[in-house]
Amino acid sequence: MKLLVTGANGQVGWELARSLMPLGDVIALDRSRCDLSRPETLAGLVAELAPDVIVNAAAYTAVDKAEAEEALATTINGTAAGELARAAKAVGALLIHYSTDYVFDGSKASPYTEDDPVAPINAYGRSKLAGEMAIGASGCDHLILRTTWVFAARGGNFVRTMLRLGAEREQLRVVADQHGAPTWARNIADATAQVIACAQRERQQGGFTSGVFNLASSGHTTWHGFAEAIFDAARARLPAVGLKVARVEPIPAAAYPTPAARPANSRLAQERLRARFGIVMPRWDEALCRCLDELSGR
Numbered sequence: 001m002k003l004l005v006t007g008a009n010g011q012v013g014w015e016l017a018r019s020l021m022p023l024g025d026v027i028a029l030d031r032s033r034c035d036l037s038r039p040e041t042l043a044g045l046v047a048e049l050a051p052d053v054i055v056n057a058a059a060y061t062a063v064d065k066a067e068a069e070e071a072l073a074t075t076i077n078g079t080a081a082g083e084l085a086r087a088a089k090a091v092g093a094l095l096i097h098y099s100t101d102y103v104f105d106g107s108k109a110s111p112y113t114e115d116d117p118v119a120p121i122n123a124y125g126r127s128k129l130a131g132e133m134a135i136g137a138s139g140c141d142h143l144i145l146r147t148t149w150v151f152a153a154r155g156g157n158f159v160r161t162m163l164r165l166g167a168e169r170e171q172l173r174v175v176a177d178q179h180g181a182p183t184w185a186r187n188i189a190d191a192t193a194q195v196i197a198c199a200q201r202e203r204q205q206g207g208f209t210s211g212v213f214n215l216a217s218s219g220h221t222t223w224h225g226f227a228e229a230i231f232d233a234a235r236a237r238l239p240a241v242g243l244k245v246a247r248v249e250p251i252p253a254a255a256y257p258t259p260a261a262r263p264a265n266s267r268l269a270q271e272r273l274r275a276r277f278g279i280v281m282p283r284w285d286e287a288l289c290r291c292l293d294e295l296s297g298r
């Protein structure tokens, strides 16, 4: 099996290179070899490589910056995703694509299911929704995996931000009224490998259907709860970080103004993923400890 991965240097893309290896030949392309800001180049690239599976891990993920660059975010997350889907259709490839909790407005009181109405409240969310819709319209075999609050030992993410700030300051203020499940990029990549293996069997046997699946850690917390867990775990595992932080003040989102609004509820129900693929994701706090173990070289 030939698997094409985009966004090879991203949190998820980096982990995919390892997780997908047992499935076949992985061609992992970074921005320099597969640039989603130039959607017109993608059909030719895919036709030339003729992969069996395309995993699109490239995305414009700068949530606040997207407010001022919505056109670029939409080209990368919307138009280019649609072009990859049409290219997948042309070569008969399966497309795996990632989307986000930010397609929802966060007003629901319980976890979102895949069929809940979408209503993004920021430019990034709108651009990711455009990608979902373009893929759905393409007619290619596809699975859209909606994930949340991704972290990893490398790349730009909340864990690395907190470790940096926690080494600089004695007190931090962190939003405590946004709820979600921090999800480790490695767990996403491993689950993706399971999903692909299952989907390819279904396609061979004629029982495949395309669709949207939530894919996030088990359990949930707030950004404040996540920050406290990061510092607790780091004190035990990463003395070299030299944490100064003594207090993490819980604050409402209204007290932490940002260019982009964020949903209050980012929780995603996991039943559909379990029913179709038998996947139960690890808990977010256990995954956090494994990730920090990796950072500490354990």
Ligand SMILES: NC(=O)C1=CN([C@@H]2O[C@H](COP(=O)(O)OP(=O)(O)OC[C@H]3O[C@@H](n4cnc5c(N)ncnc54)[C@H](OP(=O)(O)O)[C@@H]3O)[C@@H](O)[C@H]2O)C=CC1
Pocket: 006, 007, 008, 009, 010, 011, 012, 013, 030, 031, 034, 035, 036, 037, 038, 056, 057, 058, 059, 060, 061, 076, 097, 098, 099, 100, 101, 128, 146, 147, 148, 149, 150, 151, 155, 156
């Ligand atoms: N991060 C998160 O919290 C969440 C992410 N997701 C989704 O999961 C997927 C994976 O995200 P994640 O790995 O966390 O994101 P990252 O930001 O870690 O990685 C995204 C990658 O996309 C690359 N990229 C950006 N612009 C382009 C472009 N024009 N052409 C090609 N590549 C480009 C980046 O390249 P470079 O390294 O050069 O900048 C980066 O390597 C995305 O679809 C994202 O929307 C969903 C929910 C939460």
Ligand SMILES: Cc1cn([C@H]2C[C@H](O)[C@@H](COP(=O)(O)OP(=O)(O)O[C@H]3O[C@@H](C)C(=O)[C@@H](O)[C@H]3O)O2)c(=O)[nH]c1=O
Pocket: 061, 062, 063, 100, 101, 102, 147, 148, 149, 150, 157, 158, 161, 165, 172, 173, 174, 175, 178, 223, 253, 256, 258, 262
């Ligand atoms: C740095 C910092 C952030 N915050 C808040 C701001 C925000 O509400 C929350 C998280 O901030 P971030 O900017 O890391 O999160 P953000 O970039 O919005 O994360 C999102 O990224 C995209 C790509 C997704 O798809 C989402 O699932 C989600 O992971 O923490 C504080 O309260 N205090 C702080 O010191």
Ligand SMILES: [Mg+2]
Pocket: 061, 062, 063
């Ligand atoms: Mg961010």
